[in-house]
Amino acid sequence: MKKLTIFFCGTLALAACGNGIEKKANEKLMVAQAAYERGDYEEAKSQIDSIKILYPKAFETRKAGQALMLDVETKAQQKTLAYLDSALRAKTEEFNAIKDKFILEKDAEYQQVGNYLWPTQTVEKNMHRSFLRFQVDELGKMSMTSIYCGSGNIHHVGVKVIAPDGSFAETPASKDSYETTDMNEKIEKADYKLGEDGNVIGFINFNKDKNIRVEFIGDRSYKTTMSPTDRQAAANVYELAQILSAMQEIKKEQEAANLKIGFINKKKERKAQEEPTDK
Numbered sequence: 001m002k003k004l005t006i007f008f009c010g011t012l013a014l015a016a017c018g019n020g021i022e023k024k025a026n027e028k029l030m031v032a033q034a035a036y037e038r039g040d041y042e043e044a045k046s047q048i049d050s051i052k053i054l055y056p057k058a059f060e061t062r063k064a065g066q067a068l069m070l071d072v073e074t075k076a077q078q079k080t081l082a083y084l085d086s087a088l089r090a091k092t093e094e095f096n097a098i099k100d101k102f103i104l105e106k107d108a109e110y111q112q113v114g115n116y117l118w119p120t121q122t123v124e125k126n127m128h129r130s131f132l133r134f135q136v137d138e139l140g141k142m143s144m145t146s147i148y149c150g151s152g153n154i155h156h157v158g159v160k161v162i163a164p165d166g167s168f169a170e171t172p173a174s175k176d177s178y179e180t181t182d183m184n185e186k187i188e189k190a191d192y193k194l195g196e197d198g199n200v201i202g203f204i205n206f207n208k209d210k211n212i213r214v215e216f217i218g219d220r221s222y223k224t225t226m227s228p229t230d231r232q233a234a235a236n237v238y239e240l241a242q243i244l245s246a247m248q249e250i251k252k253e254q255e256a257a258n259l260k261i262g263f264i265n266k267k268k269e270r271k272a273q274e275e276p277t278d279k
Contacts, residue, residue, distance in 0.1 A: 020235050022209030025058035029065055036068065037041075041076040045069065053174065067271070074264050077257045088250045095243050102240060104138075108242060113137050116240055118233035128185065130224055132159065134201070134237040140239060142194040144201050148216050152181060153186045156218030161200055161208050161226075169203035170217075172196070181256065188218075201238060208235040 032047035048065040051058065103122055106114025113133045119125075126133070128149050136142040146159045160170040174190035181187070194201050204212060208231045216222040228232050 008024050011082045021055050021058050022061055025061035025065075028054070029061050029068070030196050032065065032068060032072075036072050036075070039075075039079070041079070044072045045076075048072070060190050068107075070268055070271075074261060077261045077264070081254060083255050084250050086255070088247060089246045090252065091243055095247065098236075098240060098243075101236070106138075108270035113139055116237065120229045121233045130216070130222065131230055132161075132204075132226065132234070134234045135246060136237050136241040139246065140241055140243075140248050142201065142241035142245075144192045144194075144197060144234075146171075146190045146214075146216060146218050147191070148186075148188040150186055150220060150222065151184070153188065154216060154218040154220040155179070155223050156188055156216040156222070157190055158217040159190075159192075159200065160215040160217060161203055162213045162215070163203075163207045167203075169198055169200045171198040171200050201234065204231060204234045208232065 028047050028051045032044045032051075035041070035043040035047060048069050051062055051065050055061065058093055077240070099116075101119075102116040103119050104114050104116055105122075115137050117133070117135050121131075121133050121135075126147075130148045130150065133145045133147060134142070135145070145158065148154060157173045158171045160168055162168040171192050174192055177189045177190035179186070186196075192198075192200065204226070212226045212231060214226055216224075216225050
C-alpha cells in the first residue's frame with residue numbers, strides 16, 4: 001500500500017512538472033504569436049526556436065510552434081517579395097531612363113541575348129582603329145575588347161591602362177583572343193569579362209575624366225591614348241551594367257523567395273494530410 005501511494009504521488013508530481021513545462025513553453029509561444037502579429041518575424045522565429053531549446057519535452061507547444069513557424073516564414077517571404085518588387089521597379093525606371101542612349105546589337109535569328117554599345121563604338125564607326133571597346137549584354141554581363149589594327153601582328157593578349165599620376169591596372173592574359181587579316185591589315189581582338197579584367201574597367205571608370213594611356217601587351221607592345229569619347233563610353237556602359245546586373249540579382253532573389261513559399265505551402269499541405277480527422 002505504501003509503495004502504491006509513493007508511485008501515485010510520483011505520477012502526480014511528473015504530471016504537475018509536465019504541465020509546468022508546457023505552461024512556460026506556451027508563454028514563449030504567446031510572445032512569438034504577438035511578434036508575428038506585429039510583423040516582427042525575426043523575433044517570432046527566435047522565440048519559437050527557444051521553445052525547442054529550453055523546453056524539448058513540451059511536445060504540444062512545440063507542435064503548435066512549428067505550425068506558427070510556417071506562417072511566420074510565409075509572411076517573411078511575402079515581405080521580402082514586396083521589397084524586391086519595389087526595388088525592381090526602381091531599377092527598371094533607371095534602365096528605361098537611359099536605355100535609348102545605347103545601341104542594342106542583336107540578331108533575333110541567332111541571338112537570345114543582345115549587347116548594348118555606346119553609339120560612338122559601333123563597328124562601322126571604328127574601322128582600322130586600335131582602341132578599347134566596351135559592351136554589356138541584356139543580362140548585365142559587361143566585357144571589354146581590346147582591338148588592335150596595324151601593318152604587322154603584335155600577338156597581344158592583354159592591356160595595361162595608365163593614369164597621369166602613374167597608377168595603373170593591367171588585365172591577365174585574355175581567355176578569348178583571335179587574329180585575322182583583312183586587305184593586308186592585321187586585326188587582333190582580345191576579350192575580358194568584368195571581374196576577370198584585373199580591374200581595368202573599374203580603373204577606367206574611376207579615371208574617366210583623366211588622360212589615360214593604353215598599352216597593348218604581346219610579343220611586341222603598342223601604345224596609344226584613350227580618346228575622351230572612349231572613356232565616356234566605358235563609363236556609360238559601366239553604369240548600364242550596374243543597373244542591369246542589379247535587376248538580374250533582384251529577379252534571382254524573387255525566384256528564391258517564391259520557391260521558399262511554394263516549399264512552405266507543400267509542407268503545410270502534408271501536415272494537414274497527416275492530422276487525424278474526426279469521424
